[in-house]
Amino acid sequence: MNWWCSATGAAWTWQWKAYPGVWLFIILMAVGTWAWNRAGGRAAGRAPRPVHRAFAGGLIVLWLSLDWPIGALGAGYLASIHMLQFLLMALVAPPMLLMGPSPDALALLEGPGTFRAIVRKVLSPFPALVLFSVVVLATHLPPIVDTLMATQVGSMAIDLLWIGAGLVFWWPVIRNVPAQPRFGYPLKMGYLVLGMMFSPIMFGLVGFLVNSETPLYGVFELAPPLPGVSAHADHQLAGVMMSVGGMLVAFVAISVIFFRWNKEVG
Amino acid sequence: MFRRAARVTLVALTAVSGCARESADSVSAFRGAALPSPMAKPAITLTDLDGQPWDFAAHTQGKVGLLFFGYTHCPDVCPLHMANIAAVLRRMSAEDRSRIVTVFVTTDPERDTPARLREWLPNFDPTFIGLTGTKEELVRAQAALGIGEAQREYVGADSANYFVGHAAQVFAFARDGFAYTVYPFGIRQEDWANDLPKLARDSTGADIRRTLAAQAKAGQLQVAPPQSAVDEANAFIISKAVVAEPPSQDEASAYLTFTNNTALEDTLVAVAADLAVRGEVHETMGEGEMRHMMAMPSVIIPSKRETKLAPGGIHIMLLQLRKKLAPGDTVRLFLSLSRAGAVEVRAPVIPYADLEKFLGMSERPKK
Numbered sequence: 001m002n003w004w005c006s007a008t009g010a011a012w013t014w015q016w017k018a019y020p021g022v023w024l025f026i027i028l029m030a031v032g033t034w035a036w037n038r039a040g041g042r043a044a045g046r047a048p049r050p051v052h053r054a055f056a057g058g059l060i061v062l063w064l065s066l067d068w069p070i071g072a073l074g075a076g077y078l079a080s081i082h083m084l085q086f087l088l089m090a091l092v093a094p095p096m097l098l099m100g101p102s103p104d105a106l107a108l109l110e111g112p113g114t115f116r117a118i119v120r121k122v123l124s125p126f127p128a129l130v131l132f133s134v135v136v137l138a139t140h141l142p143p144i145v146d147t148l149m150a151t152q153v154g155s156m157a158i159d160l161l162w163i164g165a166g167l168v169f170w171w172p173v174i175r176n177v178p179a180q181p182r183f184g185y186p187l188k189m190g191y192l193v194l195g196m197m198f199s200p201i202m203f204g205l206v207g208f209l210v211n212s213e214t215p216l217y218g219v220f221e222l223a224p225p226l227p228g229v230s231a232h233a234d235h236q237l238a239g240v241m242m243s244v245g246g247m248l249v250a251f252v253a254i255s256v257i258f259f260r261w262n263k264e265v266g
Numbered sequence: 267m268f269r270r271a272a273r274v275t276l277v278a279l280t281a282v283s284g285c286a287r288e289s290a291d292s293v294s295a296f297r298g299a300a301l302p303s304p305m306a307k308p309a310i311t312l313t314d315l316d317g318q319p320w321d322f323a324a325h326t327q328g329k330v331g332l333l334f335f336g337y338t339h340c341p342d343v344c345p346l347h348m349a350n351i352a353a354v355l356r357r358m359s360a361e362d363r364s365r366i367v368t369v370f371v372t373t374d375p376e377r378d379t380p381a382r383l384r385e386w387l388p389n390f391d392p393t394f395i396g397l398t399g400t401k402e403e404l405v406r407a408q409a410a411l412g413i414g415e416a417q418r419e420y421v422g423a424d425s426a427n428y429f430v431g432h433a434a435q436v437f438a439f440a441r442d443g444f445a446y447t448v449y450p451f452g453i454r455q456e457d458w459a460n461d462l463p464k465l466a467r468d469s470t471g472a473d474i475r476r477t478l479a480a481q482a483k484a485g486q487l488q489v490a491p492p493q494s495a496v497d498e499a500n501a502f503i504i505s506k507a508v509v510a511e512p513p514s515q516d517e518a519s520a521y522l523t524f525t526n527n528t529a530l531e532d533t534l535v536a537v538a539a540d541l542a543v544r545g546e547v548h549e550t551m552g553e554g555e556m557r558h559m560m561a562m563p564s565v566i567i568p569s570k571r572e573t574k575l576a577p578g579g580i581h582i583m584l585l586q587l588r589k590k591l592a593p594g595d596t597v598r599l600f601l602s603l604s605r606a607g608a609v610e611v612r613a614p615v616i617p618y619a620d621l622e623k624f625l626g627m628s629e630r631p632k633k
Contacts, residue, residue, distance in 0.1 A: 002566060008533045010564070011341030017563075151531050151569065213357060214455040221454055224342035225349060231455070232353055 005066070006155035007076030011224040014069070021156065022066040026059055033100040040105030049102045058096030065089050066159060075155050078229065079209075079220040082145075083238040086162055087245040090136070091196065094166035095253065098174040106177040120178040123171045125191055132169035133201045135161050140205050146218045169195055173253070185261035189254045197250035202242055209239030295481050296464070296474075297457035298438060298447030299490035304475075305437075305445040307331065308410035312371060312397040315380040320397055322369065323443070330366045330465045331439040335408060335416065337374035337430045338386040343451050344370075345390075347436055352390040354458040362466040365441065369395045373404060373416035373432045411437060419600035420538045423586070429536070429602055435490070442471030446478055448490050502526055502603075507613035509597045510577075510621060515590040518542070520582035520599060520613055521621070524573040534565040536602035541595070543586035550578050559583070567603070577621065591615045 002008070003021035033051065041048035064070060065088035074081035109116055109123075121127060138144060139158050148154030172180055173188050183191075196202065208216060215221035215231040225231075307323045314320040322331065332351060336344030348370065355363050370387060372378035375398045378386075383396035399407065405415050413433035420428045434451040438461070447461065468474050481487040503525040512518035520539070526532055537545035548559040565580055567573045575581045584597065591597070595615040 001562070002564075006531070008531070008564075008566075009342065010533055010535050152566075214353075214459060218452075218454055221350070222346060222452060225345050230349065230353065 002152060004152040004156045004159075005068070005071035005075035006152040007149045007219045007223060009076070009224065012073070012077050012226055017068050017072060019067055019071060021152070022063065022071065025066070026063045029062070029097070030059060033097075036105045036108075037100075037102045040102055040108050043108060044104040046104060048104070051102075052099035054096040055100030058093045058098075058100070061088050061093040061096065062163065065093070075149055076219065077223045077226060079215070079217055079231075079235045079238040080241055082217075082220065083241045083245070085159070086139075087241065087249070089159060089162040090132075090166035090169070091246065091249045094163065094170040095174050098167060098170055101175075103177075106175060109177055122168060123175075123178060125172040125180060125183050125187070128168045128172055129191060129195050132165045132195060133199065135165035136199075137201045137205070142216050142218070149219045173257070185257055185264075188257050192250045192253050192257075195250075196246045197254075199246065202246050206239045206243040209242065210236050294477055295460075295486060296447055296477060297460050297488075298449045298453065299435075299488045300447055300478050300482075301445060301490050304471075305411075307439050307443045307445070308407070310407045310410055312399040312403055312407060315384050315396050315398075317380070320395070322397075325395075326367045326369070326439060327443070328441055328469070330441055330462070331437075332366065332368045333371070333411070333437040333439065334369070334435075335371045335373050335404075335413070335432050337372055337416075337432065338378050338382055339374065340430070343434045346451070347449075347453075348387070348390040348394065350453070350455045350458055351436070351462075352394070353455055354462055355391060357459065358463060358466070362463050365466040366462065367395060368393070369397060371397045371399075371404070371407060373408075374418075374430045375399065375401070375404065408433070417600070419536065419602050421536050421602075423543045431600070431602075438465055440465050440471050440474055441469045444471055446471070446474050450490070502528055502532065504601070504611050507599060507611040508621065509584070509591060509595075509613045509615045510618045511593055511615055512587070512591055515587050516585070518584045518587060518591050518597075518615075519577070520584060520597065521575050521577065522582070522599070522611060522613065523575070524567045526567050526569055526571060526573065528569060531569050532567040532603050534567060534601060534603055535563075537582050538600040538602075539584050540598040540600075541588050541591065542584035542597075543588065544584075545599070546583045546585060547575075547580060548583045549580045593617055 002017065002019060005019055005022070033055065034048075037048045037051065065074075065085045070081060070085060070088075074083075074085040109119055122131065139161050145158070148158050172183055173191065212235065215235045217235070220234060221231040307326070310322040311319050312322070322333065325331075334344075334347055336347070338344070348368075351368055355366065355368075358366075368391065370383075372383065378396075378398060380396070380398065383398070387394045387396050398404075408415055411433075413435075416430050416432035418428045418430055436449040436453075437445050438447050438449060439445045449458070449461075464474065464477070478487060505523050505525065507520065507522035509518050509520045524532075524534075534547065537547055539545050547562045547565055549562050551558055551560055561583075562580065565573070565575075582599070589595075593615055597613045597615060599611045599613050601611060
């Protein structure tokens, strides 16, 4: 039995397959956040607050993107579904998941110690933007994708990198710990424009996916074909999805920030 | 800081474009695997979809002849090769394209009727030629190219449901009538796009020979191994295949060891045997009286590791035996692996107590 979706080379069937590693990961995310909130509540001498509803939504998005069929199709058959996974894991789920930790839980990050200091540094806007961009680029380089997607550990590494980078990228926008007094609404909007809407990294990748004469990723080009889907068209669709998906998510987020700002000022 | 970040971004994006630039830099080198020595076009006459004799050598004279043996129900290699060749042909000039004849010979003539081939091949390219023949003609044609005879591997008890294990490479006969290169599974569109124009534009084979000689001199030639050679360091080996003498005529257990020295994980997806109606992979679960067996849909064979199907763990069950197996019998096991393809292994039947003796015995996979 496979525990995580990866490219197996077996012909695609619509027969359901279990991926227990995915379930375990989702459970660990839920339990981990609950435990963090509990520790935060205990440190503050308050009862932990119930987890935000958006957090549950984020977990569901994450589960849908990792499990069969999206996870299996994206890991070893279609570049376009692989891109859908990226959008869901790195751009859609993280802002929802970040609603999970309570303010008391976040306050635990404010204490002394080298580890906390590093975490606070990484969660600052500029390092977060750089880290996100580097991960997005590295996890879309053809040699890396072709090598890692062939094994369950490699495929899981890519998924975890996307989720981790997404959480780091969205952190300064969603949460105010560590405090970023100068990172106000206009800068948050600019951050999202630079990181997603007009990201040079994403633009470059989209360009290669859409304009390349031959498919970029061997793992999807040489996968057992699905009827009626050409590898070339699939790669082009992946490029379009990255471009449109990134812009759409950024547009929604920027709109929300803008209206909040407007409400606060007005 | 921003300038440094921009520089890093630029360098990394250049790495993405590496594929495109690489193909431009090494455009003179062949990407196909070179045959140890050029192979003359074989005398193969089969039957076209109108029922007429089709002489491969005559119809491809002065042209590039791409020859592939496959079947239309193939889930992976056949449609991939056809789709990739077709995609590259579409982007080539009409002149180059007119010099290339792609021939698909079925290894499954029972299911691949002319009507079926007429429906399937145009999905890729309407100019692709489909050929069929009698079993003997097809065996002779494959033997003429030095490839093993395609074998059926049944899935369960249904005699109409089977895979066909066949050679996975496309033979490319140049316009001078010799094949210098073959294109195994794993060849990508960018490789075809690199090689096909060179094959199409060389009418004498002189440029091809010169290029391959230069590649060989520079140590950049990928040589197709002779059929019998196995590179153990990079091979997928199946060894210690054995069937334990069963106490009844109902079922028997088979054991073997996979040594996956390749860089990729493989998956055992189906098992069949000549002396059993059905083959399944089972796993022994629990201890003592709670011990029971569960069927497994597939077995992952990790890269760079040995995976043992052994007593007390994952093993093969041969169900509804066609005869009572006894020591001295040999069972032909047909394994279907997602990457290694169809593999036949011969497993001797031995008394259960003698299983240990077979630890040193090995057998190479046979496609």
